Amino acid sequence: MEKDFKEYITPPVMLVVLLLAISLIFVFPVLNMIILGAILAYGIRPIARIIQSKLKFESISIILAMIAVLVPLILLIAYIVSVVSGVLTDFLASNPNFDINAVLTQASVYVPQLSPDNISTTIGDIAKYVANYLVGKIGSIANISLDLFILICSVFYFVKDGDKCYNFIKSFVPDDHIEFFDKTVESVENVLKSIFYGHFLTSVIIGIFGAIGYTLLGYPYGIFLGVITGILQLIPIFGPWPIYWALAINDAFNGNYPRVAVVLLFGFFLSWVDMYIRPAISSHHADIHPLILLVGFLAGPLVYGIVGFIVGPLILGITYVVLDSFRKELTESK
Incomplete structure (x- = not known):
């Protein structure tokens, strides 16, 4: 058993393990984007194949498939934002004398925790948290852009070369x-x-x-x-x-x-x-x-x-x- 184990610990194997460990250190910060890219590629790939059967251009088919998936998500977000802003605008237009403090004062009779002071303090704490979070995110725009770029590239190449990646990994699997x-x-x-x-x-x-x-x-x-x-x-x-x-x-x-x-x-x-x-x-x-x-x-x-x-x-x-x-x-x- 010990002899068989030593047969596997050869200089080439040790070099491969070392390089894999070093590579993982570099890849780990964006590993979540790569994994997400592989997941999205699995869902986008059938769409790309359908488009490719009509266009015959693989890269263009993949890009169009990615757009076909992305556009509905963007439209959905835009619709939600539009409706919410419209509701708030209509409410404020139909209630020009709306006083949130009066509402909170009346509600605090039944729920003491809803007093204007408590609500103001809570809102202030939430606002500070949100502001600090946004400032942190703005400060890491470069990291966000890098994550998005890696995600897009991962989706594209997993759709394009997923079979090659699969065959490459499978080639290392023993026959048994x-x-x-x-x-x-x-x-x-x-x-x-x-x-x-x-x-x-x-x-x-x-x-x-x-x-x-x-x-x-x-x-x-x-x-x-x-x-x-x-x-x-x-x-x-x-x-x-x-x-x-x-x-x-x-x-x-x-x-x-x-x-x-x-x-x-x-x-x-x-x-x-x-x-x-x-x-x-x-x-x-x-x-x-x-x-x-x-x-x-x-x-x-x-x-x-x-x-x-x-x-x-x-x-x-x-x-x-x-x-x-x-x-x-x-x-x-x-």
């Missing part, structure tokens, strides 16, 4: 472990499909249902409420309930009790749809315990920032399926 490697890669693909379809597609479906339902119930900005419902659906623990409970409470204050009952029933329907659709879609790709994905969603942003919402559950999901594949191989070898 090829089957395990193929099963592991297949499991990783299933995790990606589970996250893409089981979570993002579920959010889109819930958002569409929400937009239709809120519009039929007569709420203004029904489409906007549906969009926010879909976004909240991506966040663990939240889901659609903050929206329909807020609408129900608003209707209760306005005395519209029939619609309170209807919107709550509709909200429970959305939650039921989520509990039915998400497992139904995810189970077709990867059988991963919901707790693993929940921990990934919650802990991911603490490690990788906003990117962690995607990278966190993906890494934990891949780790689980790799360990499961390894366990099955050990069981079969006995």
